[in-house]
Amino acid sequence: MVGERTIASGYKEASIYTTKGIEYGVGGGVCQVSSTLYNAVLKANLDIIERKSHRYSVPYVPLGYDATVSYGSIDFKFKNSRKYPIKLQAFAKNGIVSISVIGMNENIEYDISFSSEQVYTIPFETKYIYDKSLSSGSQVIAQKGATGYKIDNYKIVKLDNSIISKTLISSDTYSPLTQIVRIGK
Numbered sequence: 001m002v003g004e005r006t007i008a009s010g011y012k013e014a015s016i017y018t019t020k021g022i023e024y025g026v027g028g029g030v031c032q033v034s035s036t037l038y039n040a041v042l043k044a045n046l047d048i049i050e051r052k053s054h055r056y057s058v059p060y061v062p063l064g065y066d067a068t069v070s071y072g073s074i075d076f077k078f079k080n081s082r083k084y085p086i087k088l089q090a091f092a093k094n095g096i097v098s099i100s101v102i103g104m105n106e107n108i109e110y111d112i113s114f115s116s117e118q119v120y121t122i123p124f125e126t127k128y129i130y131d132k133s134l135s136s137g138s139q140v141i142a143q144k145g146a147t148g149y150k151i152d153n154y155k156i157v158k159l160d161n162s163i164i165s166k167t168l169i170s171s172d173t174y175s176p177l178t179q180i181v182r183i184g185k
Contacts, residue, residue: 002030004071017056021143021177031068032060034076036097037088038067041078042155042169044086044101045112049077053172057146064116064153064172082106111158114169122148124176134184145179 005011005027014028031054038051039061054068067076080086086103124145134140150173157164 002027002033002069002071005030017054019055021180022056031058031066033090033092033097033099034069035061035066036099037090038076038078039065040088040099040101042114043112044103045082045110045157046086046101047079047081048169049079051076051078051170053170053174055175056177057149057174062116063118063149063174064151064170065114108159110164111161113156113158115154115156115166117152117154119150119152119171122150122176124148124179126179126181128181128183130185131182132185134182136184138184140182141179142182143178143180146177148176149174 011027016025016028051067058066084104089100091098153170155167155169
């Protein structure tokens with residue numbers, strides 16, 4: 001639905017993740033919408049058909065609750081697995097995205113919650129690059145490093161405060177983001 005990210009399609013430039021790290025490019029931020037939709041769909045207890053986490057952790061949702069999209073290659077898909085039709089209602093205002101799943105209650109409504117388990121962490125490395133434009137001994141962080149993680153996320157279904165099921169919904173690995181420091185020679 002988001003289509004190709006181009007200036008002509010109305011997208012602006014912002015920070016994006018690439019295999020090299022964080023760069024500036026067209027369409028940065030679109031995954032905040034897909035991640036918000038993913039969380040709304042999870043809480044509505046709908047079936048996830050296709051979802052992929054980012055290469056690096058993102059700051060706008062907890063680890064394992066992001067959904068990346070990239071036109072032509074990575075998609076987020078879900079299915080209405082309830083008995084009745086649903087309606088998606090989305091708003092964006094002042095930098096905040098809100099998405100609601102609206103529908104009728106079924107005969108039995110379960111309480112849905114989620115838990116996360118940090119399986120392990122992966123420390124980031126620091127890469128130093130000599131920069132002639134800097135004075136000798138000075139340092140500038142060109143890209144802040146970020147720890148990598150392995151996260152398991154579970155959906156817990158309860159009925160009348162009794163756990164019906166605890167299901168692994170995702171097992172995500174986030175690569176560490178190399179810290180890049182420019183130093184004067």
